[in-house]
Amino acid sequence: MRTIPFLDDITASSIGWPAVWAAWAPVTPYGLRAKAAHRPFLPGEEEAWQAALTELAADLTAVADDPLRRAREGLRALPDVAADLDILLRGRPLAARAALALKTFLRVGGDLARDPDLQRLRWTHAAAWHRLLEPFGDAGASFSVDSVADDTYRLLRRRLAEASVCLARERQREAERWRKEAGVRPDASGLLRIPVPAGRAVAERLKAEPGVRWRQDTPFESVFECLPGPDVVRWTAEVASCRAALAEAEERCMARLAEGLRAEGPVWRRLVDDVASLDLRLARVALARRWGGCAPEAAGADGDLDTGPAGGRASGHLPSIELRQGVHPGLGERLAARGGRVTPIDVEVAAGVNVIAGMNMGGKTAAVQLVALCQALAQHALPVPAAGFRTRLFACVRWGPEPERPDIDGLSAFGREVARLTRIWHDMRAMAPHPALVLLDEPGRTTNPREGEAMAVAWAEALREAGPARVTAVMASHFSRVAALPGVAHHRVRGVRLDRLPPPAGGPQGCDPPADQPRGGDSEAGLRALAEAIDYRIERVEGGGVPEEGIAVAAWLGLPDEVLRRARAALARERMTPEGPADAPAGERMGPVPKGEEGRG
Amino acid sequence: MSVDLVGRALMRGWRRIAFIGASKHAGKTTAVNFVIRQAQAAGRDPATLEERHTGAGGLTVGLCSIGLDGERLDTVLGVPKPDIVVPAGALVASAEEALAQSDAPLEWLEVLPIGSPLGDVAIVRVLEPGRVMLAGVRQRVHVRLVLDRLTAHGAQLCLVDGAFDRAAAAIPGLVDAAVLAVSPVLGRTPALVAEAVAPMVARFALPALAGEAAEAEAREAWEAAARAALTGVRDRGEIGAWCLNGETRGYPARAAMHRLISALPGWPAGARVVYVPGAVTDRLLEGLRGHPAPLYLVADHPAHLFATTRAVAAWYAAGHALRVWTPLPLLAIAANPHHILGWDLPRAALIEALQAVAGDVPVIDACAEEA
Numbered sequence: 001m002r003t004i005p006f007l008d009d010i011t012a013s014s015i016g017w018p019a020v021w022a023a024w025a026p027v028t029p030y031g032l033r034a035k036a037a038h039r040p041f042l043p044g045e046e047e048a049w050q051a052a053l054t055e056l057a058a059d060l061t062a063v064a065d066d067p068l069r070r071a072r073e074g075l076r077a078l079p080d081v082a083a084d085l086d087i088l089l090r091g092r093p094l095a096a097r098a099a100l101a102l103k104t105f106l107r108v109g110g111d112l113a114r115d116p117d118l119q120r121l122r123w124t125h126a127a128a129w130h131r132l133l134e135p136f137g138d139a140g141a142s143f144s145v146d147s148v149a150d151d152t153y154r155l156l157r158r159r160l161a162e163a164s165v166c167l168a169r170e171r172q173r174e175a176e177r178w179r180k181e182a183g184v185r186p187d188a189s190g191l192l193r194i195p196v197p198a199g200r201a202v203a204e205r206l207k208a209e210p211g212v213r214w215r216q217d218t219p220f221e222s223v224f225e226c227l228p229g230p231d232v233v234r235w236t237a238e239v240a241s242c243r244a245a246l247a248e249a250e251e252r253c254m255a256r257l258a259e260g261l262r263a264e265g266p267v268w269r270r271l272v273d274d275v276a277s278l279d280l281r282l283a284r285v286a287l288a289r290r291w292g293g294c295a296p297e298a299a300g301a302d303g304d305l306d307t308g309p310a311g312g313r314a315s316g317h318l319p320s321i322e323l324r325q326g327v328h329p330g331l332g333e334r335l336a337a338r339g340g341r342v343t344p345i346d347v348e349v350a351a352g353v354n355v356i357a358g359m360n361m362g363g364k365t366a367a368v369q370l371v372a373l374c375q376a377l378a379q380h381a382l383p384v385p386a387a388g389f390r391t392r393l394f395a396c397v398r399w400g401p402e403p404e405r406p407d408i409d410g411l412s413a414f415g416r417e418v419a420r421l422t423r424i425w426h427d428m429r430a431m432a433p434h435p436a437l438v439l440l441d442e443p444g445r446t447t448n449p450r451e452g453e454a455m456a457v458a459w460a461e462a463l464r465e466a467g468p469a470r471v472t473a474v475m476a477s478h479f480s481r482v483a484a485l486p487g488v489a490h491h492r493v494r495g496v497r498l499d500r501l502p503p504p505a506g507g508p509q510g511c512d513p514p515a516d517q518p519r520g521g522d523s524e525a526g527l528r529a530l531a532e533a534i535d536y537r538i539e540r541v542e543g544g545g546v547p548e549e550g551i552a553v554a555a556w557l558g559l560p561d562e563v564l565r566r567a568r569a570a571l572a573r574e575r576m577t578p579e580g581p582a583d584a585p586a587g588e589r590m591g592p593v594p595k596g597e598e599g600r601g
Numbered sequence: 602m603s604v605d606l607v608g609r610a611l612m613r614g615w616r617r618i619a620f621i622g623a624s625k626h627a628g629k630t631t632a633v634n635f636v637i638r639q640a641q642a643a644g645r646d647p648a649t650l651e652e653r654h655t656g657a658g659g660l661t662v663g664l665c666s667i668g669l670d671g672e673r674l675d676t677v678l679g680v681p682k683p684d685i686v687v688p689a690g691a692l693v694a695s696a697e698e699a700l701a702q703s704d705a706p707l708e709w710l711e712v713l714p715i716g717s718p719l720g721d722v723a724i725v726r727v728l729e730p731g732r733v734m735l736a737g738v739r740q741r742v743h744v745r746l747v748l749d750r751l752t753a754h755g756a757q758l759c760l761v762d763g764a765f766d767r768a769a770a771a772i773p774g775l776v777d778a779a780v781l782a783v784s785p786v787l788g789r790t791p792a793l794v795a796e797a798v799a800p801m802v803a804r805f806a807l808p809a810l811a812g813e814a815a816e817a818e819a820r821e822a823w824e825a826a827a828r829a830a831l832t833g834v835r836d837r838g839e840i841g842a843w844c845l846n847g848e849t850r851g852y853p854a855r856a857a858m859h860r861l862i863s864a865l866p867g868w869p870a871g872a873r874v875v876y877v878p879g880a881v882t883d884r885l886l887e888g889l890r891g892h893p894a895p896l897y898l899v900a901d902h903p904a905h906l907f908a909t910t911r912a913v914a915a916w917y918a919a920g921h922a923l924r925v926w927t928p929l930p931l932l933a934i935a936a937n938p939h940h941i942l943g944w945d946l947p948r949a950a951l952i953e954a955l956q957a958v959a960g961d962v963p964v965i966d967a968c969a970e971e972a
Contacts, residue, residue: 079712097697097723100709144708144728157706160729187968188634193948220947243704250706 004396004427006040007376010420011399015372015439016330023329024287024382027072029080030272031279038280040379043393043434050298052381056284057295059121060383063285067117072286074112075279081105085272089265093251094258099136100143102261106133107141109275121281124274128267135260145250148257153249160242167235174229182206191215192224288383291329296378297390320351320472321371321437326386328370343536344387347371350489351468353460356476356538357483358493359549363536364476365441367493371474372397372439394472395434398424401443414446421459428471438463438473445478453479460485480546494535495547501533501556530556604963606780606933607639607660607758615777617748618932619761621904623801627782628937628967633762634686635935635967636780637662640758641688662687663756665694665747666735667763684732685762691727692756694747696720696737705731710754715743724750735762745775773902773927779805780933782967783955785940791947795954798934800910802959804903805931810874810924827874827897834876835901835926841876844869854878861888873897876926880905883912894920902927934959935967 007017026032041049063071084098110129112118119126133139137147145153178192179185182202186192192212194203196219203222207214212224228236261268288294299320325344332342345367358364374384378391401417421443428436443459444452456479463473464487477483483490530553551559551567559567610618618636620629641659664685687693687705697720700707707725715722717737724747727733738747748759761776787797810831811824823845830849834841839851840862852865862868862875862885872892876899877885886908889896898916900906902925908916916923936955938946948966955964 095697095701096707096709097700097712097721100723101712104712142708142710142726145706146708146728157729160706164730188631188638189968193945195949216944218945218947220950221945223945246706 004430006042006379006396008396008398008427010402011372011397011439014399014403014441015369015376016328017373017376019330020373020377023290024283026276026279026283027076028078028275028279029082030078030276031075031283033082034276034280035283038380040376041381041393042379043395046298046393049379049381049393053295053298053378055281056381056383059281059285060288060295062120063117063282065289067115068282068285068289071112071115071118071278071282074108074115075275075282077104077108078275079104082272085268088258088262089268091262094254094261096143096145096254099254099257103133103136103143104141106136106271107139109271110139112278118278121278123278123281124271128271132261132264132267132271135257145253148253150249150253150256153246153253156242156246156249160239160246163235163238163242167232167239170229170231170235174226174232178226186226190226192226194222194224196221284382291327291383291385293383293385294387294389296374296381296384297388299390299392320392320468321347321349321375322388322390323347323349323371323374323386324388326370326374326384326389328366328373329385331366332385340531345370345536345538347491347538348540349472349474351472353464353485353488354472354474354491355460355482355485355488356474356491356493357478357546358476359495359534359547359553360478361531362493362495362534363538364493366536367538368439368441368474368476372399372437375437392435394437395431396427397437397439398427399439399441400424401441401446403441412446417443417446425462428466432470435469436471438471440473440475440477442476442478449479453481456482457485460488464488478546483546490541491538492541492547494537494539496530496534496549496553498533498549498552498556502529526557603639604933604965605639606636606963606965607643609963610758610778610932611643613778613930615930615932616752616757617759617761617776617778619763619772619776619779620935621763621779621781623781623783623798624786626786626941627784628935628939629762629780629782630685631937632780632782632933632935632965632967633664633760635965636758636760637664637685637687637691659688659690660757661690661692661755663692663694663748663751663754663759664733664735665738665744665751665759665761667738667741667744667761685735686730687727687733688730689727692724692751692754693727693733693735694722694724694738694751695733695735696722699734699736700725703727703731703733705729705733711750713743713746713750715746722747724754726754741772741775748775772904773929776929778930778932780935781805781931782935782937784937785944785946785951789946791951791954794946794951795958798955799958800913802931802934802962803913804906805929805962806960807900807903807906807923807925807928809928810876810897810899810926823873824897831874831876831899835878838878840865840878841874842869842872843874843876844871845873846871863889863892874899874924877901877905880907881923883908886912886916890916890919890921892921896921897924898922899924899926901925903929931959931962934962934964936964937968938966939968 012018024035026035041052079101081098081101084101087098088094088102106129109124110126110133113124113126113129135148136143140147146157149157175185182192182194183199184192184194192206194206196203196217199222203217203224206212206222206224211227211229213227215223215225217223324346326347327342327344335342343363345363347367347370349371356364356367370385374386374389375391375394375397377384378389379393379397400420400423402420404413421440424438428438440459442456444454444456446452447455456475456477460473460475460482463471463475464485475482548571551564551571554567555564610616620633622629640662643660664687689705692710693700693703693707694713696717699719700723706728708728709723709725711724713722713724715738717739719736722737722743738744744761748761751759759776781798781801783794783798785794788794811828826847827843830843830847831841834849834851837851838854840854840857841852842850848869848871850867850869852862856865862877870893873895874897875889878901881898881900886898889898898921900923906923906925913923934955936948936951938948938951940946952964952966
């Protein structure tokens, strides 16, 4: 029995899964229930997953915006008949309200089933909707027993109507008689109120009158209850008799209707499932439209995405996951709200271990989050926020270390990191032989740099040794030894183009402006300029190395010269030591040389 | 001859009428039945019995209630509550179980997303005249939805029967006008009943702050300025104070929960107009009475005025005035001479006493008059 979740809570929250999951928004209770029961596809379910992805891709093509909006409006109009259906199918009587709900379900659902734009989706059999509606007698928007009535009921309805008119006529006749005899008409309650003293003689006469019953005398009036005459009594009895007979006839009509509906129990259930499925599918399409996303693609069974480190491309690693022009929806929406725009990124994650290096603020974490998010979406057969995403099934996706949070459990940040990474390791082993996708965001950052780097290297090596069949890992790291590790795929955020930065206010780049003038990063405009100068794209690089852009950026941001000089000197001293980084800065762009850019100045 | 309430309502464009009680057992349902009978006859003189029976030719009435009702017996005294008698064609919004007790055949039109202990609220069309029970709608926001749906299904005149919270539905924007039901529960003589009703009628007659354009011209120009300045405060649901020099202050409504408004920090001593979003109570009036006169206290609408006659009189005696932000007109006062315990007040005397305090609002005897 599987007890290890595909996404655990820390992973889900770290990659922004709750908001994305909520954005997949079915509009019917059927769709919402189906969504709650929706599970990711896991290794071993490739065939079903492939079918689901194919259906998603077809839906994205088949449903245009207007039909999508119209169909979702139609779905919203569907009542929730689950409880009524349950009651009906258990053989209990059918109430009129439930009959209306079931009829509305069939009427609205039938309209959707006949919609030519939706018929392309082959989501249901239109004839079944029509057939189930037949016992209701008409296809109108309301329900009354009249529409399912038999002759007896109709006859009783007519008798009741006639008797009611006759009764009302007799009452009016009696009221008029009392007006003539007593000078007043009975009130709405059938009481004669004779004002006194003016009407005292009439009141005294009425007290002896058999047609009324004296109720009381007050200083102002004598009050009599008008006793119904024989015709009123007769018609009253007739109305009561008709009502009683009508109630019984109604019960029989409803029982007959219920029986007819009950006989189609399996079809009812299928139609409910059809609606749930359509709702989920259209919600997927709506999600893709919102993101400008696409359907993920499954890597073929013939291994067109590699599961081993040998052979293949020049790097020696074939991709396990390919992401094209992806944008994390949470990040995109946050930046859009501020008038900014996210740079779409491409990433080719190789099977085995991948290391992403790059400057701070360069988008390493966001890129890793995006890969994990797209993977989770793909395994749920949901669209991804990208122009393309190709992958395979993993048994679990794990993120670590846990993002920083207030110390509420007594563990230091380091303790939490170790505990988290250990948990991931055990989950990964428990999933064997199925592969896990492990995302590590700067492991080793919570302890001193030397030990941190040693631990980060150790994790990378351990994951590498586990083999690409067991794990695909993406690790964002600043550590140069991690970035130089052999046998792993190296990636780099392109980083800041210092030549694109405007000179900081107050003086030429690298010179201290006067103390009272703002520096490059002191203002919103300066930070915006810095953000615009960063190239957030990820690229594969040959050989590892950590780009050293921090001090240059700090200089632009206005780091005091006294500090800047010392930082540069310290870095130079470190390069002289045998343990120092092997790579040296290449002009303003530091770190390894990207593929295809060797020899560029 | 009956007062033509339906004609009066239609002439003024009032299509949604709330029925509110001056007290418990005031005769709201009796008044509702009176207006239903009038609506049946509307547009025909006289209607034939067959027409009345089928509902043909008359106005299509929409009915709902608000409050904790749904019992056939009165919750306090255990006596039977009057039924609502509806003609064929009437539209009714009520809870499923309440509708199941109707003796009229019904056409079910729509189930609304309003739950209640008696089931979901549904809208039905009455196919044969009969009795219905109104229940299930307990919140004002639901009344709005119900009225919109009744109108969408063809109701030309909507009647909202108030229940436990007797003024719950009397809110401008929700309804266009109200019928105030009055019974001897308020007093043992016509004069005592009229005396109790007078401040309620006065409440509904309160002028709006710079309300009607024509009236505003006749009033001090500052009323219009105050209204303009306090509009934003009202939109935010705050207590507002406006001074003749244009200074305007807003305070969160909760700030005055445990202290007098005049004790709020920075309360302007020169305030001329105070807008209060919630209930206007004796405590509120007493707390502000010592403010330099004249101070115009503005309630959001008439049903928010809960202060007693004594407190209101003292308020005016101190040189202050009352206004409402949005008025709600009274369509009629429905007099019910019958006391729930069995005795009656003299009908003519009661109506005469009530008419004396009602001004131009018609007073009807919903029990005795032929609709």
